Amino acid sequence: MNHIKLLFFATIRDRAGTKSLEMDIPTDLTIQGLKEKLSTDYPNLKESMKSVLITINREYAFDDAVVPPSAEIALFPPVSGG
């Protein structure tokens, strides 16, 4: 198992009801797998997983990327700064 940290921002944080959480995941879990796991574990997040942006260690990550050990994973909607 890998221990990872999840960060939520903006609409995703509102739905998650928390800014961050830590969890253990299988060592070969992909971003796609992580989204599925979150949809199951946190039904409030299911809808958000369709359009969420995900980063691994502060770089944008895509469905087939494998989550590395001790990763800092962030989930958020498309950015709207400026």
Added chain:
Amino acid sequence: MNHIKLLFFATIRDRAGTKSLEMDIPTDLTIQGLKEKLSTDYPNLKESMKSVLITINREYAFDDAVVPPSAEIALFPPVSGG
């Protein structure tokens, strides 16, 4: 005769040796005529009259314009602000 005021700036002022002067000119004098008069009266300015910009009452003026009574005439090189 018309009484007018002349203002000199930048290189033209350096050559004229003064910032301003007043003079009486014939009522039908054009800008072209004024340049010729200045070239004669102030030999230092002769060379400058080839590329000088001239304004009448703060608007750019050209050779065939007639100098109106009590005009404020300015003579200066192409602008270089910024």
Added chain:
Amino acid sequence: MNLPTIFSITESELDLNDLLAQITLTSTGAAAIFTGMVRGETARGDAHVTEYLEYEAYVPMAEAKMKQVADEIRERWPVIEGIAVVQRIGKLYPKTPTVLIACTAAHRDTGVFEAARYGIDRLKEIVPVWKKEIGPDGEEWVEGDYIPKPGE
């Protein structure tokens, strides 16, 4: 040559004079600065009134992506001397400057305007900052629409 690059998320007021001074070199003759500010009234699209915006950022990643925006600018416009990319966060009221992109160069005709324009466009694509709009009818997150590509 050591070219100044400023990139930061801040809760403090943007000081344009100070930021410009920080990216001005002895060889600098021109600066193009973009600032965005909170609109109190918006006419385009769904016309509406805004009481204030609340900005948040994923700070360490946002600063890294601002640095990336600056690097992209330097790659595209090698004549650029100094670059500042600053985003203010927190509760911000109408007329308040919220973001600044400034680029300096020796002359005004070698890309300084284009570089600043590129900078703000890019910031709005890849820098993780979000804003929630609070108006008379409640609050709503402003939706972005850019999906970064791999490697961005």
Added chain:
Amino acid sequence: MNLPTIFSITESELDLNDLLAQITLTSTGAAAIFTGMVRGETARGDAHVTEYLEYEAYVPMAEAKMKQVADEIRERWPVIEGIAVVQRIGKLYPKTPTVLIACTAAHRDTGVFEAARYGIDRLKEIVPVWKKEIGPDGEEWVEGDYIPKPGE
């Protein structure tokens, strides 16, 4: 609607924060600001070093022509909300901002950058301001090259 237009020749330091605030309306969301500064070292053309510049202006005409530049901007980009055109004169040292053109609008994609660019180009054509460059080898007037056309 009363759109703010600032045009002035000044001997005082340019305060970007203050000028920006003066041209920001409740409906403003974007500003493009150009500033020029004294270059201490110039590489383009005849490479040289500058100790300082001495600016002079035909003040009342310069301010009228700055107003004209602002009017031309509004005619070309009717979305522009506020405009500031300010030229500092006197003895100015390297790194000092000497001129500012700022334009504001509701959004960044409707001409605000182009308007600011037009403003500085136009100022350097028709606004009667001149500068003398003082360097280690003496002093020299900087030569402009634009000849205004009738009606300009």
